[in-house]
Amino acid sequence: MEEYERNIIPHIEAIYETFTELEKNIADYFIHYDGKEDLVSKKVAKRLYVSEASLSRFAKKCGYTGYREFLFSYQQGRNASPHPHASHHIKKVLNSYQELLNKSYSLMDEEQIIRIVDILSKKKRIYVYGKGSSGLVGMEMKLRFMRIGANIEAITDEHIMKMNSVLLDDECAVIGISISGKTEAVIESLKIAKKCGAKVILMTAHAEKQFLDFCDEVMLFALKENLEQGKAISPQFPILIMVDMLYSQMIQLDEYRRKMLHEYTLEALDER
Template identity: 75%
Template sequence: MEEYEKNIVPHIEAIYDNFTPLEKTIADFFIHNEEKTDLSSKNVSKHLFVSEASLSRFAKKCGYKGYREFIFCYEQGGSTASRRPASDHIKMVLSDYQELLNKSYSLMDEDQIERIAEIISMKKRIYVYGKGSSGLAAMEMKLRFMRIGVTIEAITDVDIMKMNSVLLDSECAAIGISVSGRTEAVINSLKSAKKCGAAVILMTSHVEKRFQNFCDEIMLFAVKANLEEGKAISPQFPILVMVDMLYSRMLRMDYFRRETLHEYTLEVLEKDS
Protein backbone atom coordinates (compact mmCIF):
# COMPACT_ATOMS: atom_id res chain seq x y z
CA MET A 1 0.00 0.00 0.00
CA GLU A 2 1.34 3.47 -0.90
CA GLU A 3 2.63 5.51 2.03
CA TYR A 4 1.24 9.02 2.56
CA GLU A 5 3.30 11.78 4.13
CA LYS A 6 1.88 14.65 6.12
CA ASN A 7 3.22 18.18 5.98
CA ILE A 8 2.17 21.45 7.53
CA VAL A 9 1.68 23.44 4.32
CA PRO A 10 -2.07 22.60 4.06
CA HIS A 11 -2.48 23.86 7.64
CA ILE A 12 -0.77 27.15 6.71
CA GLU A 13 -3.05 27.47 3.68
CA ALA A 14 -6.13 26.78 5.82
CA ILE A 15 -5.45 29.73 8.14
CA TYR A 16 -3.89 31.97 5.48
CA ASP A 17 -6.70 34.55 5.55
CA ASN A 18 -6.11 35.15 9.27
CA PHE A 19 -2.56 36.38 8.69
CA THR A 20 -1.49 40.00 8.53
CA PRO A 21 0.09 41.19 5.24
CA LEU A 22 3.54 40.66 6.75
CA GLU A 23 2.62 37.17 7.94
CA LYS A 24 1.25 36.35 4.50
CA THR A 25 4.67 37.17 3.06
CA ILE A 26 6.20 34.66 5.46
CA ALA A 27 3.45 32.12 4.72
CA ASP A 28 3.99 32.45 0.96
CA PHE A 29 7.66 31.69 1.44
CA PHE A 30 7.00 28.44 3.31
CA ILE A 31 4.12 27.39 1.06
CA HIS A 32 6.12 27.76 -2.14
CA ASN A 33 9.62 26.99 -0.89
CA GLU A 34 11.09 23.99 -2.72
CA GLU A 35 14.77 24.59 -2.08
CA LYS A 36 16.73 22.92 0.70
CA THR A 37 18.21 26.10 2.12
CA ASP A 38 19.16 27.28 5.58
CA LEU A 39 15.82 27.92 7.31
CA SER A 40 17.25 29.35 10.51
CA SER A 41 15.40 32.39 11.80
CA LYS A 42 18.44 34.57 11.10
CA ASN A 43 18.73 33.48 7.46
CA VAL A 44 14.96 33.57 6.71
CA SER A 45 14.51 36.97 8.34
CA LYS A 46 17.34 38.32 6.21
CA HIS A 47 15.94 36.74 3.06
CA LEU A 48 12.40 38.09 3.63
CA PHE A 49 13.44 41.43 5.19
CA VAL A 50 11.43 40.69 8.33
CA SER A 51 12.43 40.52 11.97
CA GLU A 52 13.05 37.30 13.83
CA ALA A 53 10.28 38.36 16.22
CA SER A 54 7.88 38.38 13.26
CA LEU A 55 8.86 34.80 12.46
CA SER A 56 8.19 33.83 16.05
CA ARG A 57 4.73 35.45 16.02
CA PHE A 58 3.94 33.74 12.73
CA ALA A 59 4.93 30.34 14.16
CA LYS A 60 2.75 30.88 17.24
CA LYS A 61 -0.22 31.85 15.07
CA CYS A 62 0.28 28.53 13.25
CA GLY A 63 -0.10 26.75 16.59
CA TYR A 64 3.53 26.22 17.59
CA LYS A 65 5.40 27.29 20.72
CA GLY A 66 7.92 29.16 18.64
CA TYR A 67 9.82 29.32 15.37
CA ARG A 68 12.18 26.49 16.34
CA GLU A 69 9.31 24.01 16.81
CA PHE A 70 7.63 25.28 13.65
CA ILE A 71 10.69 24.79 11.48
CA PHE A 72 11.35 21.35 12.96
CA CYS A 73 7.83 20.21 12.01
CA TYR A 74 8.08 21.94 8.64
CA GLU A 75 11.24 20.05 7.75
CA GLN A 76 10.02 16.76 9.20
CA GLY A 77 6.56 16.97 7.64
CA GLY A 78 4.83 17.03 11.01
CA SER A 79 1.77 18.88 12.30
CA THR A 80 0.76 21.01 15.26
CA ALA A 81 -0.10 18.00 17.38
CA SER A 82 1.39 14.56 17.57
CA ARG A 83 -1.00 12.30 15.72
CA ARG A 84 -0.97 8.58 15.51
CA PRO A 85 -0.33 7.15 12.04
CA ALA A 86 -3.36 6.82 9.78
CA SER A 87 -5.20 3.54 10.21
CA ASP A 88 -5.37 1.00 7.40
CA HIS A 89 -8.94 1.85 6.42
CA ILE A 90 -8.04 5.54 6.04
CA LYS A 91 -5.06 4.63 3.87
CA MET A 92 -7.32 2.34 1.85
CA VAL A 93 -9.72 5.20 1.08
CA LEU A 94 -6.84 7.42 -0.01
CA SER A 95 -5.43 4.60 -2.14
CA ASP A 96 -8.82 4.12 -3.80
CA TYR A 97 -8.93 7.81 -4.73
CA GLN A 98 -5.38 7.64 -6.06
CA GLU A 99 -6.24 4.57 -8.10
CA LEU A 100 -9.23 6.36 -9.63
CA LEU A 101 -7.07 9.38 -10.46
CA ASN A 102 -4.52 7.15 -12.16
CA LYS A 103 -7.27 5.41 -14.12
CA SER A 104 -8.79 8.76 -15.05
CA TYR A 105 -5.47 9.85 -16.51
CA SER A 106 -5.26 6.61 -18.51
CA LEU A 107 -8.78 7.06 -19.89
CA MET A 108 -8.43 10.76 -20.61
CA ASP A 109 -8.59 11.54 -24.34
CA GLU A 110 -7.56 15.13 -25.03
CA ASP A 111 -8.88 15.06 -28.59
CA GLN A 112 -12.27 13.93 -27.32
CA ILE A 113 -12.28 16.58 -24.59
CA GLU A 114 -11.60 19.12 -27.32
CA ARG A 115 -14.52 17.82 -29.41
CA ILE A 116 -16.98 17.77 -26.52
CA ALA A 117 -15.93 21.24 -25.38
CA GLU A 118 -16.55 22.45 -28.92
CA ILE A 119 -20.04 20.91 -28.90
CA ILE A 120 -20.90 22.53 -25.57
CA SER A 121 -19.53 25.85 -26.78
CA MET A 122 -21.41 25.80 -30.10
CA LYS A 123 -24.83 24.55 -28.99
CA LYS A 124 -27.38 27.07 -27.69
CA ARG A 125 -28.80 24.82 -24.96
CA ILE A 126 -27.25 21.97 -23.02
CA TYR A 127 -29.26 19.41 -21.03
CA VAL A 128 -27.57 17.02 -18.59
CA TYR A 129 -29.45 13.89 -17.49
CA GLY A 130 -28.63 11.85 -14.40
CA LYS A 131 -30.22 9.96 -11.51
CA GLY A 132 -29.05 9.47 -7.94
CA SER A 133 -25.36 10.25 -7.48
CA SER A 134 -25.07 10.85 -11.24
CA GLY A 135 -27.85 13.41 -10.87
CA LEU A 136 -25.85 15.20 -8.18
CA ALA A 137 -22.87 15.28 -10.55
CA ALA A 138 -25.17 16.70 -13.25
CA MET A 139 -26.23 19.48 -10.85
CA GLU A 140 -22.59 20.26 -10.07
CA MET A 141 -21.83 20.37 -13.80
CA LYS A 142 -24.70 22.81 -14.30
CA LEU A 143 -23.46 25.12 -11.53
CA ARG A 144 -19.89 25.08 -12.83
CA PHE A 145 -20.68 25.70 -16.50
CA MET A 146 -23.31 28.36 -15.81
CA ARG A 147 -20.55 30.48 -14.30
CA ILE A 148 -18.75 30.69 -17.64
CA GLY A 149 -21.81 31.56 -19.72
CA VAL A 150 -23.11 28.14 -20.83
CA THR A 151 -26.89 27.83 -21.05
CA ILE A 152 -27.21 24.50 -19.28
CA GLU A 153 -29.87 22.63 -17.32
CA ALA A 154 -29.55 19.51 -15.17
CA ILE A 155 -32.51 17.13 -15.20
CA THR A 156 -32.71 14.42 -12.54
CA ASP A 157 -36.42 13.56 -12.59
CA VAL A 158 -37.44 10.71 -14.91
CA ASP A 159 -40.75 12.29 -15.99
CA ILE A 160 -39.09 15.61 -16.76
CA MET A 161 -36.46 13.76 -18.81
CA LYS A 162 -39.31 12.40 -20.95
CA MET A 163 -41.06 15.76 -21.27
CA ASN A 164 -37.82 17.54 -22.08
CA SER A 165 -37.56 15.67 -25.39
CA VAL A 166 -40.08 18.09 -26.92
CA LEU A 167 -37.62 20.95 -26.36
CA LEU A 168 -34.73 19.34 -28.20
CA ASP A 169 -33.53 20.16 -31.69
CA SER A 170 -30.30 20.45 -33.65
CA GLU A 171 -29.28 23.49 -31.61
CA CYS A 172 -29.16 21.43 -28.41
CA ALA A 173 -26.80 18.92 -26.82
CA ALA A 174 -27.88 16.19 -24.42
CA ILE A 175 -25.37 14.78 -21.96
CA GLY A 176 -26.27 11.61 -20.09
CA ILE A 177 -24.39 10.49 -16.98
CA SER A 178 -24.62 6.85 -15.90
CA VAL A 179 -21.92 5.00 -13.97
CA SER A 180 -23.26 1.59 -15.00
CA GLY A 181 -24.46 2.58 -18.46
CA ARG A 182 -27.71 0.80 -17.59
CA THR A 183 -29.80 3.67 -16.26
CA GLU A 184 -32.60 3.21 -18.77
CA ALA A 185 -34.25 6.57 -18.09
CA VAL A 186 -31.01 8.29 -19.07
CA ILE A 187 -30.29 5.98 -22.01
CA ASN A 188 -33.82 6.35 -23.40
CA SER A 189 -33.62 10.13 -23.06
CA LEU A 190 -30.42 10.15 -25.09
CA LYS A 191 -32.07 8.02 -27.78
CA SER A 192 -34.92 10.53 -27.97
CA ALA A 193 -32.44 13.38 -28.14
CA LYS A 194 -30.71 11.75 -31.10
CA LYS A 195 -34.00 11.40 -32.97
CA CYS A 196 -34.62 15.12 -32.43
CA GLY A 197 -31.28 16.00 -34.02
CA ALA A 198 -29.45 16.98 -30.83
CA ALA A 199 -25.79 16.19 -30.24
CA VAL A 200 -25.59 13.29 -27.80
CA ILE A 201 -22.84 12.62 -25.27
CA LEU A 202 -22.78 9.74 -22.79
CA MET A 203 -20.52 9.79 -19.75
CA THR A 204 -20.16 6.28 -18.36
CA SER A 205 -17.73 3.68 -17.05
CA HIS A 206 -19.11 0.81 -19.15
CA VAL A 207 -19.28 0.72 -22.94
CA GLU A 208 -21.90 -1.26 -24.83
CA LYS A 209 -22.06 -1.62 -28.59
CA ARG A 210 -25.62 -0.24 -28.71
CA PHE A 211 -24.41 3.15 -27.47
CA GLN A 212 -22.77 3.79 -30.83
CA ASN A 213 -26.22 3.85 -32.46
CA PHE A 214 -27.27 7.07 -30.74
CA CYS A 215 -24.15 8.67 -29.18
CA ASP A 216 -21.86 11.15 -30.88
CA GLU A 217 -19.34 10.85 -28.07
CA ILE A 218 -18.90 8.26 -25.30
CA MET A 219 -16.73 9.70 -22.55
CA LEU A 220 -15.33 7.07 -20.21
CA PHE A 221 -14.58 7.70 -16.55
CA ALA A 222 -12.83 5.43 -14.10
CA VAL A 223 -14.60 2.77 -12.06
CA LYS A 224 -13.79 0.56 -9.11
CA ALA A 225 -15.57 -2.46 -7.65
CA ASN A 226 -18.65 -1.44 -5.63
CA LEU A 227 -18.26 2.19 -6.70
CA GLU A 228 -21.91 2.43 -7.71
CA GLU A 229 -23.03 1.51 -4.19
CA GLY A 230 -20.92 4.33 -2.76
CA LYS A 231 -19.54 2.11 0.01
CA ALA A 232 -16.13 3.64 0.71
CA ILE A 233 -15.82 6.61 -1.62
CA SER A 234 -18.21 8.84 -3.51
CA PRO A 235 -19.31 7.48 -6.89
CA GLN A 236 -19.41 11.10 -8.06
CA PHE A 237 -15.63 11.48 -7.78
CA PRO A 238 -14.51 9.99 -11.13
CA ILE A 239 -17.40 11.76 -12.89
CA LEU A 240 -16.39 15.14 -11.50
CA VAL A 241 -12.76 14.55 -12.48
CA MET A 242 -13.85 14.34 -16.11
CA VAL A 243 -16.25 17.27 -15.70
CA ASP A 244 -13.35 19.35 -14.38
CA MET A 245 -11.25 18.43 -17.40
CA LEU A 246 -14.05 19.62 -19.68
CA TYR A 247 -14.50 22.75 -17.59
CA SER A 248 -10.78 23.54 -17.77
CA ARG A 249 -10.86 23.19 -21.56
CA MET A 250 -13.97 25.35 -21.84
CA LEU A 251 -12.38 28.03 -19.70
CA ARG A 252 -9.47 28.27 -22.14
CA MET A 253 -11.85 28.80 -25.06
CA ASP A 254 -12.53 32.54 -25.32
CA TYR A 255 -10.64 32.80 -22.03
CA PHE A 256 -11.09 36.51 -21.32
CA ARG A 257 -14.89 36.49 -21.73
CA ARG A 258 -15.38 33.27 -19.75
CA GLU A 259 -13.06 34.37 -16.95
CA THR A 260 -14.90 37.69 -16.76
CA LEU A 261 -18.24 35.89 -16.55
CA HIS A 262 -16.87 33.59 -13.87
CA GLU A 263 -15.66 36.49 -11.74
CA TYR A 264 -18.94 38.37 -12.24
CA THR A 265 -21.10 35.44 -11.12
CA LEU A 266 -18.93 35.03 -8.00
CA GLU A 267 -19.38 38.74 -7.23
CA VAL A 268 -23.15 38.43 -7.60
CA LEU A 269 -23.23 35.45 -5.27
CA GLU A 270 -21.13 37.27 -2.69
CA LYS A 271 -23.41 40.34 -2.80
CA ASP A 272 -26.51 38.24 -2.13
CA SER A 273 -24.93 36.13 0.63
Protein backbone atom coordinates (compact mmCIF):
# COMPACT_ATOMS: atom_id res chain seq x y z
CA MET A 1 0.00 0.00 0.00
CA GLU A 2 2.74 2.46 -0.94
CA GLU A 3 0.60 4.34 -3.47
CA TYR A 4 -2.13 6.67 -2.27
CA GLU A 5 -4.65 8.50 -4.39
CA ARG A 6 -5.75 12.09 -3.90
CA ASN A 7 -9.51 11.84 -3.53
CA ILE A 8 -11.83 14.83 -3.22
CA ILE A 9 -14.66 12.94 -1.49
CA PRO A 10 -13.27 13.61 2.02
CA HIS A 11 -13.19 17.33 1.21
CA ILE A 12 -16.81 17.21 0.08
CA GLU A 13 -17.75 15.39 3.30
CA ALA A 14 -15.82 17.88 5.44
CA ILE A 15 -17.66 20.93 4.06
CA TYR A 16 -20.98 19.13 3.58
CA GLU A 17 -22.83 21.14 6.23
CA THR A 18 -21.91 24.40 4.48
CA PHE A 19 -23.82 23.40 1.32
CA THR A 20 -27.32 24.51 0.42
CA GLU A 21 -29.96 21.77 0.10
CA LEU A 22 -29.47 21.74 -3.66
CA GLU A 23 -25.70 21.47 -3.26
CA LYS A 24 -26.12 18.64 -0.73
CA ASN A 25 -28.12 16.77 -3.37
CA ILE A 26 -25.19 17.17 -5.79
CA ALA A 27 -22.69 16.21 -3.08
CA ASP A 28 -24.64 13.05 -2.22
CA TYR A 29 -24.60 12.03 -5.87
CA PHE A 30 -20.79 12.22 -6.09
CA ILE A 31 -20.18 10.70 -2.65
CA HIS A 32 -22.29 7.63 -3.54
CA TYR A 33 -21.55 7.51 -7.28
CA ASP A 34 -21.37 3.87 -8.50
CA GLY A 35 -19.33 4.50 -11.64
CA LYS A 36 -22.04 3.43 -14.06
CA GLU A 37 -23.32 6.77 -15.36
CA ASP A 38 -21.81 9.43 -17.60
CA LEU A 39 -20.60 12.48 -15.66
CA VAL A 40 -20.83 15.00 -18.49
CA SER A 41 -22.32 18.17 -17.00
CA LYS A 42 -25.46 18.18 -19.18
CA LYS A 43 -26.35 14.61 -18.27
CA VAL A 44 -25.62 15.06 -14.56
CA ALA A 45 -27.67 18.26 -14.48
CA LYS A 46 -30.60 16.50 -16.15
CA ARG A 47 -30.29 13.50 -13.85
CA LEU A 48 -30.31 15.64 -10.69
CA TYR A 49 -32.84 18.20 -11.97
CA VAL A 50 -30.39 21.07 -11.51
CA SER A 51 -28.81 23.56 -13.88
CA GLU A 52 -25.27 23.31 -15.22
CA ALA A 53 -24.64 26.63 -13.47
CA SER A 54 -25.50 24.92 -10.16
CA LEU A 55 -22.90 22.25 -10.88
CA SER A 56 -20.37 24.97 -11.58
CA ARG A 57 -21.17 26.78 -8.32
CA PHE A 58 -20.89 23.49 -6.42
CA ALA A 59 -17.48 22.84 -7.99
CA LYS A 60 -16.27 26.32 -7.04
CA LYS A 61 -17.46 25.82 -3.47
CA CYS A 62 -15.30 22.69 -3.40
CA GLY A 63 -12.29 24.80 -4.38
CA TYR A 64 -12.19 24.33 -8.16
CA THR A 65 -12.42 26.84 -11.00
CA GLY A 66 -15.38 25.03 -12.50
CA TYR A 67 -17.12 21.72 -13.08
CA ARG A 68 -14.59 20.49 -15.63
CA GLU A 69 -11.66 20.84 -13.21
CA PHE A 70 -13.74 19.30 -10.42
CA LEU A 71 -14.66 16.31 -12.60
CA PHE A 72 -11.05 15.72 -13.66
CA SER A 73 -9.88 15.66 -10.03
CA TYR A 74 -12.84 13.50 -9.00
CA GLN A 75 -12.17 10.88 -11.68
CA GLN A 76 -8.44 10.86 -11.00
CA GLY A 77 -9.08 10.11 -7.35
CA ARG A 78 -11.44 7.18 -7.82
CA ASN A 79 -9.62 3.94 -7.15
CA ALA A 80 -10.56 0.48 -5.98
CA SER A 81 -8.49 -1.58 -3.58
CA PRO A 82 -9.74 -5.18 -3.77
CA HIS A 83 -8.53 -7.94 -1.45
CA PRO A 84 -9.30 -11.05 -3.54
CA HIS A 85 -8.29 -13.72 -1.01
CA ALA A 86 -10.19 -12.41 2.02
CA SER A 87 -13.71 -13.27 3.12
CA HIS A 88 -16.47 -10.69 2.75
CA HIS A 89 -16.41 -9.30 6.30
CA ILE A 90 -12.58 -9.15 6.31
CA LYS A 91 -12.62 -7.33 2.96
CA LYS A 92 -15.08 -4.86 4.43
CA VAL A 93 -12.77 -4.07 7.35
CA LEU A 94 -9.65 -3.85 5.18
CA ASN A 95 -11.38 -1.68 2.60
CA SER A 96 -12.64 0.62 5.37
CA TYR A 97 -9.12 1.13 6.69
CA GLN A 98 -7.74 1.60 3.19
CA GLU A 99 -10.46 4.14 2.46
CA LEU A 100 -9.61 6.09 5.62
CA LEU A 101 -5.90 6.00 4.78
CA ASN A 102 -6.56 7.37 1.31
CA LYS A 103 -8.88 10.03 2.72
CA SER A 104 -6.28 10.98 5.32
CA TYR A 105 -3.73 11.45 2.57
CA SER A 106 -6.19 13.64 0.69
CA LEU A 107 -6.84 15.80 3.75
CA MET A 108 -3.23 16.02 4.88
CA ASP A 109 -1.94 19.62 4.79
CA GLU A 110 1.80 19.57 5.40
CA GLU A 111 2.04 23.33 5.83
CA GLN A 112 -0.63 23.18 8.51
CA ILE A 113 1.17 20.32 10.27
CA ILE A 114 4.32 22.47 10.38
CA ARG A 115 2.34 25.43 11.78
CA ILE A 116 0.70 23.32 14.50
CA VAL A 117 3.97 21.70 15.55
CA ASP A 118 5.57 25.15 15.68
CA ILE A 119 2.83 26.16 18.15
CA LEU A 120 3.25 23.02 20.25
CA SER A 121 7.03 23.33 20.38
CA LYS A 122 6.93 26.95 21.56
CA LYS A 123 4.23 26.74 24.24
CA LYS A 124 5.19 25.85 27.81
CA ARG A 125 2.04 23.84 28.47
CA ILE A 126 -0.22 21.81 26.18
CA TYR A 127 -3.70 20.57 27.10
CA VAL A 128 -5.72 18.06 25.07
CA TYR A 129 -9.51 17.97 25.55
CA GLY A 130 -11.67 15.08 24.39
CA LYS A 131 -14.50 12.79 25.51
CA GLY A 132 -15.15 9.12 24.78
CA SER A 133 -13.04 7.79 21.92
CA SER A 134 -11.61 11.27 21.36
CA GLY A 135 -10.55 11.34 25.00
CA LEU A 136 -8.70 8.04 24.55
CA VAL A 137 -6.82 9.58 21.63
CA GLY A 138 -5.95 12.51 23.90
CA MET A 139 -4.48 10.09 26.46
CA GLU A 140 -2.45 8.36 23.74
CA MET A 141 -1.25 11.74 22.50
CA LYS A 142 -0.16 12.68 26.03
CA LEU A 143 1.85 9.47 26.48
CA ARG A 144 3.60 9.82 23.14
CA PHE A 145 4.43 13.52 23.29
CA MET A 146 5.62 13.29 26.91
CA ARG A 147 8.31 10.92 25.73
CA ILE A 148 9.84 13.58 23.52
CA GLY A 149 9.83 16.33 26.13
CA ALA A 150 6.44 18.01 25.74
CA ASN A 151 4.70 19.30 28.88
CA ILE A 152 1.29 17.91 27.94
CA GLU A 153 -1.86 16.92 29.82
CA ALA A 154 -4.97 15.14 28.54
CA ILE A 155 -8.34 16.02 30.09
CA THR A 156 -11.45 13.90 29.48
CA ASP A 157 -13.75 15.17 32.24
CA GLU A 158 -15.85 18.17 31.24
CA HIS A 159 -15.83 19.66 34.75
CA ILE A 160 -12.03 19.57 34.85
CA MET A 161 -11.97 21.16 31.38
CA LYS A 162 -13.89 24.10 32.84
CA MET A 163 -11.71 24.30 35.95
CA ASN A 164 -8.56 24.09 33.84
CA SER A 165 -9.40 27.49 32.31
CA VAL A 166 -7.89 29.21 35.37
CA LEU A 167 -4.49 27.81 34.35
CA LEU A 168 -4.64 29.06 30.77
CA ASP A 169 -2.71 32.01 29.37
CA ASP A 170 -0.73 32.96 26.28
CA GLU A 171 1.94 30.39 27.12
CA CYS A 172 -0.51 27.52 26.59
CA ALA A 173 -1.81 25.56 23.63
CA VAL A 174 -5.14 23.75 23.82
CA ILE A 175 -6.09 20.94 21.44
CA GLY A 176 -9.73 19.89 21.25
CA ILE A 177 -10.70 16.59 19.62
CA SER A 178 -14.28 16.08 18.43
CA ILE A 179 -15.29 13.89 15.50
CA SER A 180 -18.61 15.69 15.05
CA GLY A 181 -17.31 19.12 15.97
CA LYS A 182 -20.38 19.36 18.22
CA THR A 183 -19.10 17.97 21.53
CA GLU A 184 -20.39 20.82 23.67
CA ALA A 185 -17.96 20.44 26.57
CA VAL A 186 -14.96 20.47 24.22
CA ILE A 187 -16.16 23.30 21.97
CA GLU A 188 -17.15 25.55 24.86
CA SER A 189 -13.82 24.88 26.59
CA LEU A 190 -11.95 25.85 23.42
CA LYS A 191 -13.87 29.13 23.28
CA ILE A 192 -12.85 29.87 26.86
CA ALA A 193 -9.24 28.93 26.08
CA LYS A 194 -9.18 31.42 23.22
CA LYS A 195 -10.45 34.20 25.51
CA CYS A 196 -7.65 33.33 27.96
CA GLY A 197 -5.05 33.94 25.25
CA ALA A 198 -4.13 30.32 24.54
CA LYS A 199 -3.47 29.02 21.05
CA VAL A 200 -6.41 26.82 20.09
CA ILE A 201 -6.38 23.82 17.74
CA LEU A 202 -9.46 21.77 16.86
CA MET A 203 -9.15 18.27 15.38
CA THR A 204 -12.44 17.26 13.76
CA ALA A 205 -14.05 15.53 10.78
CA HIS A 206 -16.37 18.45 10.05
CA ALA A 207 -15.39 21.93 8.87
CA GLU A 208 -17.60 24.83 9.91
CA LYS A 209 -16.95 28.54 9.46
CA GLN A 210 -17.80 29.26 13.10
CA PHE A 211 -14.72 27.32 14.23
CA LEU A 212 -12.53 30.08 12.80
CA ASP A 213 -13.97 32.47 15.40
CA PHE A 214 -12.13 30.71 18.23
CA CYS A 215 -9.60 28.35 16.62
CA ASP A 216 -6.13 29.18 15.34
CA GLU A 217 -6.05 25.92 13.38
CA VAL A 218 -8.75 23.43 12.36
CA MET A 219 -7.16 20.10 11.48
CA LEU A 220 -9.44 17.79 9.54
CA PHE A 221 -9.31 14.02 9.76
CA ALA A 222 -11.11 11.46 7.62
CA LEU A 223 -14.78 10.60 7.97
CA LYS A 224 -16.64 7.39 7.24
CA GLU A 225 -20.31 6.51 7.67
CA ASN A 226 -21.07 5.35 11.24
CA LEU A 227 -17.52 6.24 12.31
CA GLU A 228 -18.73 8.17 15.36
CA GLN A 229 -20.63 5.13 16.64
CA GLY A 230 -17.67 2.82 16.04
CA LYS A 231 -19.91 0.26 14.34
CA ALA A 232 -17.44 -0.98 11.74
CA ILE A 233 -13.97 0.09 12.90
CA SER A 234 -12.43 2.12 15.69
CA PRO A 235 -13.32 5.84 15.42
CA GLN A 236 -9.88 6.57 16.86
CA PHE A 237 -8.05 5.36 13.76
CA PRO A 238 -8.26 8.44 11.49
CA ILE A 239 -7.50 10.76 14.43
CA LEU A 240 -4.41 8.76 15.36
CA ILE A 241 -3.15 9.04 11.78
CA MET A 242 -3.10 12.83 12.14
CA VAL A 243 -1.56 12.61 15.63
CA ASP A 244 1.22 10.44 14.17
CA MET A 245 1.88 13.06 11.49
CA LEU A 246 2.21 15.75 14.17
CA TYR A 247 4.45 13.49 16.25
CA SER A 248 6.71 12.71 13.31
CA GLN A 249 7.05 16.39 12.44
CA MET A 250 7.80 17.32 16.05
CA ILE A 251 10.64 14.80 16.23
CA GLN A 252 12.18 16.38 13.12
CA LEU A 253 12.45 19.78 14.83
CA ASP A 254 15.20 18.58 17.14
CA GLU A 255 15.68 15.00 16.14
CA TYR A 256 18.72 14.11 18.25
CA ARG A 257 17.40 15.66 21.49
CA ARG A 258 13.90 14.25 21.12
CA LYS A 259 15.12 10.76 20.29
CA MET A 260 17.39 10.86 23.33
CA LEU A 261 14.47 11.96 25.53
CA HIS A 262 12.44 9.08 24.12
CA GLU A 263 15.21 6.62 25.01
CA TYR A 264 15.53 8.07 28.53
CA THR A 265 11.81 7.62 29.20
CA LEU A 266 11.93 4.02 28.02
CA GLU A 267 14.95 3.38 30.27
CA ALA A 268 13.13 4.95 33.20
CA LEU A 269 10.19 2.59 32.62
CA ASP A 270 12.53 -0.41 32.47
CA GLU A 271 14.11 0.51 35.81
CA ARG A 272 10.76 0.27 37.65
